[in-house]
Amino acid sequence: MANDSLLGEADDHFHDECGVxxxxxxxxxxxxxxxxxxxxxxxxxxxxxxxSYDGSQFHVERHVGLIGxxxxxxxxxxxxxxxxAIGHTRYATTGGAGLRNVQxxxxxxxxxxxxxxxxxxxxxxxxxxxxxxxxxxxxSSTSDTExxxxxxxxxxxxxxxxxxxxxxxQIEGAFSLVALTSKKMIGCRDPLGIRPLVLGDLDGSWxxxxxxxxxxxxxxxxxxxxxxxxxxxxxxxxxxxIFPFEPQKPRFCIFEYVYFARPDSTLEGRNVYNVRKNIxxxxxxxxxxxxxxxxxxxxxxxxxxxxxxxxxxxxxxxGIIRNHYVGRTFIQPGDSIRHMGVKLKHNANRRVLEGKRVxxxxxxxxxxxxxxxxxxxxxxxGAREVHMRIASPPTRAPCFYGVDTPEKSKLLASRMTVEExxxxxxxxxxGFLSMDGLYRAVGEASRNNEQPQFCDACFSDEYPTRLLDxxxxxxxxxxxxxxxx
Numbered sequence: 001m002a003n004d005s006l007l008g009e010a011d012d013h014f015h016d017e018c019g020v021x022x023x024x025x026x027x028x029x030x031x032x033x034x035x036x037x038x039x040x041x042x043x044x045x046x047x048x049x050x051x052s053y054d055g056s057q058f059h060v061e062r063h064v065g066l067i068g069x070x071x072x073x074x075x076x077x078x079x080x081x082x083x084x085a086i087g088h089t090r091y092a093t094t095g096g097a098g099l100r101n102v103q104x105x106x107x108x109x110x111x112x113x114x115x116x117x118x119x120x121x122x123x124x125x126x127x128x129x130x131x132x133x134x135x136x137x138x139x140s141s142t143s144d145t146e147x148x149x150x151x152x153x154x155x156x157x158x159x160x161x162x163x164x165x166x167x168x169x170q171i172e173g174a175f176s177l178v179a180l181t182s183k184k185m186i187g188c189r190d191p192l193g194i195r196p197l198v199l200g201d202l203d204g205s206w207x208x209x210x211x212x213x214x215x216x217x218x219x220x221x222x223x224x225x226x227x228x229x230x231x232x233x234x235x236x237x238x239x240x241x242i243f244p245f246e247p248q249k250p251r252f253c254i255f256e257y258v259y260f261a262r263p264d265s266t267l268e269g270r271n272v273y274n275v276r277k278n279i280x281x282x283x284x285x286x287x288x289x290x291x292x293x294x295x296x297x298x299x300x301x302x303x304x305x306x307x308x309x310x311x312x313x314x315x316x317x318x319g320i321i322r323n324h325y326v327g328r329t330f331i332q333p334g335d336s337i338r339h340m341g342v343k344l345k346h347n348a349n350r351r352v353l354e355g356k357r358v359x360x361x362x363x364x365x366x367x368x369x370x371x372x373x374x375x376x377x378x379x380x381x382g383a384r385e386v387h388m389r390i391a392s393p394p395t396r397a398p399c400f401y402g403v404d405t406p407e408k409s410k411l412l413a414s415r416m417t418v419e420e421x422x423x424x425x426x427x428x429x430x431g432f433l434s435m436d437g438l439y440r441a442v443g444e445a446s447r448n449n450e451q452p453q454f455c456d457a458c459f460s461d462e463y464p465t466r467l468l469d470x471x472x473x474x475x476x477x478x479x480x481x482x483x484x485x
Contacts (some may be wrong), residue, residue: 006126018103018119019043019210019404021199022086022178024185026205030080032060033087034071036207036214036417039069042262043119044091045209047102053182058113059219062102071458077202086208088117091404096424104180109153112182112234116152118145119210120174120195120402125469160184160429161233165244172465173254173306174401176226176457178208179247185234191245192402192464193228194253194455196267199239201402206234211265225268229254251464253401254454258392259300260362260403270442273303278441279391279433280307287431288312289359289387295319297362297374304391305361314359319352319378346377354382361428364392366405367411371425379426387429394418394432395460400470405458431434435459 021039022033022349029054048070049062059080063070067089070076088103104117122128125144132150133139139146151167160181165465168177174194179186185207189197198206202220209215212222225230229245252268253260263273283304294314299322309316323345358378359453365371367398371388378386394413398405408414412421422430436446445455457463 006326013078015299018117018215019089020086020089020117020119020176020178020183021088021210022084022117022180022208022215023202024084024206025236026202027083029083029085030077032202032207032218033085034067034077035218036209037071037087037215038067039088039217039262040089040210040271043260044089046086046091047099048089049083049086049102049117050080051102051104051106051180052082052085053180054112058103058106058115058180058182060106060115062104064099064100064102064329077459084180086115086117086178086247088119088178100141103143103145105141105143105145105149105282107149107153112144113311114149114152114160114179114181116145116177116179118148118298119176119197120190121400122147122171122175123400123465123470124171125173125174126469140221147452148175148177161186161231161242162441164188165231165242169244174465185227187234188231189226189228190242190337191229191248192251192455193268193302194251196252196256196261197226198267199223199226199232206239208232209232211261211267213262213265216264220381222266222479248450249451249453251452251455253381254442254456255392255399255403255440255458258438259266261289273370275442276391277307279438280304280309281311281393282437282441283361283389283431283433284308284311286434286437287389289389289431290357291318291359291385291387293319294359294361297360298322298346299309301360301362301391307356307362308359308389312359317349317352319349319358320374321347321349323347338362348377348381350381351376355384356382357385358383358387360386360388362388364395365390365412365421365425366395367410368421368425374428375425376399385428386420386426388425388431390430390432392433393438393456393459394421395458397458397460400463400467401455401457401465403458 009260021033021036023029026447033050048067049065050057071134122144125147128147135160137150152163155163155166157163166276174188176195179189200215207220212433215222231242233240237426257275261272265272294309294316296302375386398415439447455464
């Protein structure tokens with residue numbers, strides 16, 4: 001999806017979530033984590049942090065900005081000593097911006113130091129925090145991750161494994177966690193496995209990461225996906241697998257395949273690039289159109305556009321060129337250039353578009369304002385017709401599982417028909433992928449409406465967990481750790 005946050009279109013795309021990475025048993029641990037986070041930069045560009053342990057003390061570095069701008073400085077890396085480390089790259093889905101919310105979060109507990117990093121979003125964090133605060137807990141951040149840290153801290157269990165288990169049994173929503181103590185690295189996925197987490201090996205050192213691309217960059221071997229509801233405890237003796245939750249049917253986020261994950265990742269056994277090409281094929285079959293050229297909205301629309309072009313036997317061309325060197329903090333010197341709008345990041349390739357019937361392929365439409373500008377860009381370049389095809393179903397509902405999305409009333413598809421949306425973005429025709437088409441693209445025959453195979457709440461408005469923080473606390477369960485308070 002076109003990312004135009006620097007153009008005042010901050011809410012016209014899904015903001016990427018967060019990425020986690022950890023390694024245990026390697027002397028250059030922090031350097032490896034830095035490389036891993038660099039590969040996961042697409043999952044969060046706001047800030048990053050690394051916590052390492054050198055056998056006697058923990059070292060914490062948290063900085064606002066990109067990995068390459070902060071953690072490549074020699075002075076920073078020299079401070080991150082130790083043979084084990086975890087890291088996090090962040091986009092603020094809860095808690096807002098600011099260094100106090102940058103992860104991993106670290107605390108000195110009675111049993112020693114504990115660092116924790118989290119990809120996802122807890123749907124009962126505020127509910128739990130209110131209970132903890134009434135009992136005297138003091139929160140130093142507004143991040144939902146700190147809720148997990150507090151639950152571990154107040155647990156009466158003696159062993160860190162048991163304390164961790166007791167804590168994660170009291171949280172709801174989506175979470176892929178990586179934690180570090182003086183002796184262990186712990187990873188855990190929520191019972192539905194909404195967010196990804198993989199296990200890797202680098203010359204005998206164990207790795208946890210959000211995506212397989214983070215293993216590729218350091219030459220590590222992919223071992224397996226951490227299973228939904230699984231907790232792995234990594235020590236010098238190896239990897240121990242624990243299942244703290246009652247088994248549930250997995251509901252991996254299907255939008256990871258549409259947009260969030262890097263196309264060169266493999267998640268839950270599916271190569272993301274191949275899935276996106278399959279999406280384009282399904283889209284061409286479902287929404288055919290007579291046209292001269294298929295053009296992706298870069299960069300996320302490219303694989304689907306390739307699949308569409310191949311299936312429709314229409315030439316694929318790069319009719320829009322993206323400027324990759326305009327940063328998120330680009331400063332507009334004044335109103336005189338604000339009218340340039342989308343041209344700061346995209347430029348039309350007139351020789352490809354002029355006089356042509358163009359199919360534009362993008363991953364989704366959120367508010368629609370960016371799509372409007374892209375369409376006008378193509379028309380200004382002389383396109384005779386502009387048809388837009390979207391590589392996902394209409395986005396009708398916000399995500400509460402680690403993705404920053406506008407509220408429902410601001411989503412174009414929640415208040416307009418497809419025909420009205422086409423008129424709003426000024427295209428000759430508009431087509432979305434069907435829900436079954438999306439499921440076929442990931443290898444399923446169709447969507448099981450009684451028990452969906454994935455989390456597709458942003459399209460279906462059907463959430464796989466309770467949303468306590470958003471529905472009120474009338475049905476809050478008793479928290480075992482807090483019941484005695």
